Amino acid sequence: MTSSSSLSSLSSVPRLVVAAPSSGSGKTTVATGLMAAFASRGLAVSPHKVGPDYIDPGYHALATGRVGRNLDAYLCGPELVGPLFAHGARGCDLAVVEGVMGMYDGAAGEGELASTAHVAKLLRAPVVLVVDASSQSRSVAALVHGFASWDPEVRVGGVILNKVASDRHEALLREALDSAGVPVLGVLRRAPQVDTPSRHLGLVPVAERQAAAVEAVAAMGAQVDAGCDLEGLLGLARSAGALSCAAWDAGEALAFSPPPPLPVPSLGAAPPDPRFGPEGASSSNAGRAENAGLRSKVPEQLRIAVAGGPAFTFSYAEHGELLTAAGAEVVVFDPLRDEQLPDGTRGLVIGGGFPEVYAAELSGNEPLRKAVSALAGTGAPVAAECAGLLYLCRELDGLPMCGVLDASARMSERLTLGYRDAVALSDSVLAVAGTRMRGHEFHRTVVEPGSGAAPAWGVRTPERRVEGFVQQGVHASYLHTHWAAEPGVARRFVERCRTS
Numbered sequence: 001m002t003s004s005s006s007l008s009s010l011s012s013v014p015r016l017v018v019a020a021p022s023s024g025s026g027k028t029t030v031a032t033g034l035m036a037a038f039a040s041r042g043l044a045v046s047p048h049k050v051g052p053d054y055i056d057p058g059y060h061a062l063a064t065g066r067v068g069r070n071l072d073a074y075l076c077g078p079e080l081v082g083p084l085f086a087h088g089a090r091g092c093d094l095a096v097v098e099g100v101m102g103m104y105d106g107a108a109g110e111g112e113l114a115s116t117a118h119v120a121k122l123l124r125a126p127v128v129l130v131v132d133a134s135s136q137s138r139s140v141a142a143l144v145h146g147f148a149s150w151d152p153e154v155r156v157g158g159v160i161l162n163k164v165a166s167d168r169h170e171a172l173l174r175e176a177l178d179s180a181g182v183p184v185l186g187v188l189r190r191a192p193q194v195d196t197p198s199r200h201l202g203l204v205p206v207a208e209r210q211a212a213a214v215e216a217v218a219a220m221g222a223q224v225d226a227g228c229d230l231e232g233l234l235g236l237a238r239s240a241g242a243l244s245c246a247a248w249d250a251g252e253a254l255a256f257s258p259p260p261p262l263p264v265p266s267l268g269a270a271p272p273d274p275r276f277g278p279e280g281a282s283s284s285n286a287g288r289a290e291n292a293g294l295r296s297k298v299p300e301q302l303r304i305a306v307a308g309g310p311a312f313t314f315s316y317a318e319h320g321e322l323l324t325a326a327g328a329e330v331v332v333f334d335p336l337r338d339e340q341l342p343d344g345t346r347g348l349v350i351g352g353g354f355p356e357v358y359a360a361e362l363s364g365n366e367p368l369r370k371a372v373s374a375l376a377g378t379g380a381p382v383a384a385e386c387a388g389l390l391y392l393c394r395e396l397d398g399l400p401m402c403g404v405l406d407a408s409a410r411m412s413e414r415l416t417l418g419y420r421d422a423v424a425l426s427d428s429v430l431a432v433a434g435t436r437m438r439g440h441e442f443h444r445t446v447v448e449p450g451s452g453a454a455p456a457w458g459v460r461t462p463e464r465r466v467e468g469f470v471q472q473g474v475h476a477s478y479l480h481t482h483w484a485a486e487p488g489v490a491r492r493f494v495e496r497c498r499t500s
Contacts, residue, residue, distance in 0.1 A: 015085075015125045015240045016233060017125045017127045018098050025130050025131060030188070034230075037230060045096060050098065051100035056098055072114060076482050081119055083248035087249065099120075103154075104151070107419045123243065132162050134162075140173050144177060145180045156182055157236045158236055160184075160186035160228060164187050253487040254325050303343075306349045308333065309333075311357070312388070313353045314386070315352070341368070341372070348381070348382045349493075350391055351386075351387065351480075355387045356390065373402050376402075383429065383430055385476075385477060386443055386480060395408050418462065419438065421460045422458060430475045440481075450466075451468055453471075
């Protein structure tokens with residue numbers, strides 16, 4: 001376990017949460033700019049993002065030179081927000097946490113759960129409110145006062161005014177805010193050079209525009225450096241309250257998670273749908289108490305290939321850390337360029353991304369498509385989420401894919417977005433049937449049929465439906481999950497790789 005001295009140093013990392021009244025106010029510009037500005041002054045900056053978003057952390061990583069990490073109180077539970085934060089912030093001088101949506105917007109129907117305000121309270125961190133001031137003057141005081149007073153447990157320690165038009169506009173805004181009791185810690189003018197291009201699922205990921213992204217992040221840092229009171233912001237960050245939690249550790253998380261049944265049972269048998277009713281669903285923590293204290297043994301290392309490159313950019317850093325702690329060697333490959341899987345691959349993880357943007361290139365890499373199909377045909381473990389699901393289909397927008405699943409995928413005008421409460425309906429390489437997990441969907445595609453003979457999940461919210469595919473060693477689904485919430489998933493996957 002973490003020593004008391006280590007715990008003290010981790011829990012006292014200065015930190016700021018960057019929030020806004022609504023999406024589109026400039027949180028990403030300000031948060032990324034702050035990270036870059038402080039990093040350019042020689043500080044080790046730990047970057048974090050509230051919620052499940054994969055794209056913003058890529059820009060954060062460019063700004064800081066450190067892995068961007070998510071803090072999601074819905075996917076991982078409120079109790080893991082502090083430990084995961086401390087894990088990411090280990091050894092840093094400052095942490096900057098970018099919020100999600102409007103400050104008080106959280107999981108639908110769940111009150112404050114997973115909102116920026118909720119995470120700020122869990123981290124005992126002061127909030128900097130970014131306000132788009134482009135269409136207001138004196139009204140800004142009422143807006144800031146409302147956000148600062150809505151929840152007395154949330155401490156709004158400063159405001160950064162974004163998209164300010166002129167010196168006169170700035171003067172009007174400052175005069176109005178004098179009565180609000182919240183200091184102005186920055187003023188940013190309209191600056192097209194810091195804009196980042198968007199498309200059907202938000203910002204274009206860093207991996208797809210590396211050189212341009214580097215320039216954009218540098219511009220954000222320069223703008224924030226010139227327009228913000230960095231000393232005042234650092235002083236605010238140092239006022240954060242101490243945390244009383246130990247840092248999350250992948251090895252310890254595995255040691256205190258239930259071990260997978262060995263040998264892993266025959267896969268693909270689907271229990272009846274009532275399993276994802278309130279009575280039939282078992283908790284993902286079932287059996288944890290009786291297995292508490294069991295330490296995982298780390299046998300000889302085996303190789304697990306993880307899809308990366310521009311087409312597959314969505315991944316939580318903790319997944320790779322858990323696989324490594326479970327005894328795997330994680331090797332990243334690029335399905336756009338690599339014609340074969342890494343030598344000695346025993347299992348395959350294909351996360352989220354944008355295969356629809358690169359469908360022609362992915363389809364054109366026939367040698368790799370055949371290699372993926374052959375690996376799946378041996379019964380080797382394959383875990384695919386969202387983009388990975390599309391890649392395993394027979395075709396995507398009419399172009400041949402891997403053909404592992406007898407399903408067809410296509411782009412859709414409809415955005416599917418939101419948190420999901422789900423139950424595993426079939427024994428698989430990831431979970432025993434009846435395991436409850438929380439996930440997130442984010443796509444503009446449709447897979448037909450939407451599930452196989454052995455569905456992966458029974459989704460309980462917002463409406464009940466079955467989803468995904470379990471066949472042989474394949475688990476493919478639209479659902480993004482965070483394995484830190486259930487570390488046994490990683491250990492089960494590695495053990496299946498070892499025994500298949």
